[in-house]
Amino acid sequence: MSTADGRYWITFNGEIFNYIELRRELLAKGHKFETLSDTEVLLHLYEEEGPACVNRLNGEWAFGIWDSAERKLFLSRDRFGIRPLVYTRTATAFLFASEVKALFTSPEVPRRIDFAALDQIFTFWFPLAPHTFFEGVFELPPGHSLIFQHGKIHITRYWEMSYAPDAPGSRSEQDYAEELWSTLVNAVKLRLRSDVPVAGYLSGGLDSSVTAAIAKRLTGRRLRTFSVTFDDEEYDERAYQQQVVGHLNVEHQEVRCSYADIGRAFPEVTWHTEKPVLRTAPAPLLLLSGLVREAGFKVVVTGEGADEILGGYDLFKETKIRAFWAAAPESRLRPLLLRRLYPYLANIQNQPEAYLRAFFRVNPGDLDSPFFSHLPRFELTSKLKTFLSGEARAAADGASALTELQKTLPKRFMEWDRFLQAQYLETIYLMPGYILSSQGDRMAMAHSVEARLPFLDPQVAEFASKIPPALKMKVLNEKYLLKKAAGDHIPACVRQRHKQPYRAPEGKSFLSEPLDYVDELLSPERLAKDGVFDPASVSMLVKKFRDGRAIGVKDNMALTGIVSTQLVVEQFVRSFHPGFTEEPHAGPEGAAHAVRR
């Protein structure tokens, strides 16, 4: 689409939810519109305000605007990185797209692994933006814009998450709860603006119950909801989902996943994540978006983002307990609280006291580390590097993932308390780098379903940044204020339950029944040929699984990481075919766009 005079051209992936208000403003300033679309609003807003226009947007976006008069390309990505945007340069062009596979359709773009990025994945779970899994291919980080002009790239950060909590006690809990609820209602209202019916995801947890409850209240009709259930009871949350369905009186459908379903779906998962993942959790979400699409829906509201914005993760609890213990390291009593962590992980609960202490212990110097909250996780994940081949380790040599991460922290980071530091690390790095990019947009868009995330509305995030941390998590009660705000809108059992993060079965999904791709990609010959992993170590891991001895978090993460890396190498590096062969509908979302020099 272009402006009437042909000067500005736009390509746009996403939604601007406040386009009606922006359109009204622009009409008053004399802009003429030919359509009712948000795309045209974006184009005119850029014409009016230039790059600063992104500060006015409430939405999820990745777009490019070409100013043909100045021969200037402007790219922008939403604040939290809900929508992906990747780019690369070749000898003759600057290329950008929503997906790496679109860039790889150009024969000029080499398809090579970035081993420093692999090292980061096996430390943090994600490559640190702007790196992707592929050498020379970059992502525009969330909250950033890029200008390409006269052969030069200029990147600026237009938005940054910051925290300035009110002094404790300056407002009543009730007051905070009411404002949180009304802000959330507005965020959902904006996300129900659609020319097609909007459905909801329901996990059985607090966050999606909240978004569905608000959507139901606002639409005033029978809301359609969708969920994942599992054959394996350890992961299944059907009982809670049914409570919410009854409470809200919604019309509900579910997709039930077996180990084999997850294993079979996995190659399609990595085709869409375009990078290795350490959990199988994206696979059921791929199947879920398929169900939504079959039922005739294209838009869903989901609860993603609440754990980051409002303090839901066990990791935040872990941080509090470790700091509390470190304040009196000799205390026998304080570390007993470690038993309160991860109630859903039987192996951690069964762990002897001394080992639980050893795993979560605070070493001298840890308290001063900006990564205090995440050190146990980073250390655990780093152990997966045991499986890398000598060549892969050598290729990443010299890169220090933690040093790289530290360089990107904001100046004020060390002024925040540990809870806020942990929140920042989750919100700004892990959420776009892992959660949203493997479990959000990419799994939904694989079936052309658009996920809308009210908890990541800028007003909700800004309000949350002022809430004192002690109200987000009251002692060890996670998302306390959200529970208080939700009140009777959701069933009491969902408000009071132990948080169970969304997870899916791992090792068993790959090895419970024969899967050709697993046998092929994990064979010693193939591993040796691909050169990323050490065949002998991987064989020992596989044997451990086949003997039924692999029960630990690390073993499961390792197997999923190895299978997914091997799949990505196969699908993108060794033999790249645009368009996923087993699922013909799931080809590149759009062609790459190029600016020739």
Added chain:
Amino acid sequence: MQDLKAQLTQFVVDNFLFGKANGFKSSDSFLDSGIIDSTGMVELIFHLENAYAIEIKDAELIPENLDSVDRLAEFVRRKQAVVLAEDPTHAG
């Protein structure tokens, strides 16, 4: 005892180090070296009970018994001696 130590070392190297011994010694502390992760001890106990036909009580789950191959070997030997004393027909 040497055999037992060798077997236990092999188990630790295969299952926790995935073949990469890198100078691992029978006196190395599992806690200090981080060889065994948050769930690894459960795995190790499962192995000891199955491979050596012993039953480990909760009160015995302490680093003094379990924190290195040397300590494990000593612990298993002691436990087996008890099993044999209680039931001389037990094959071990």
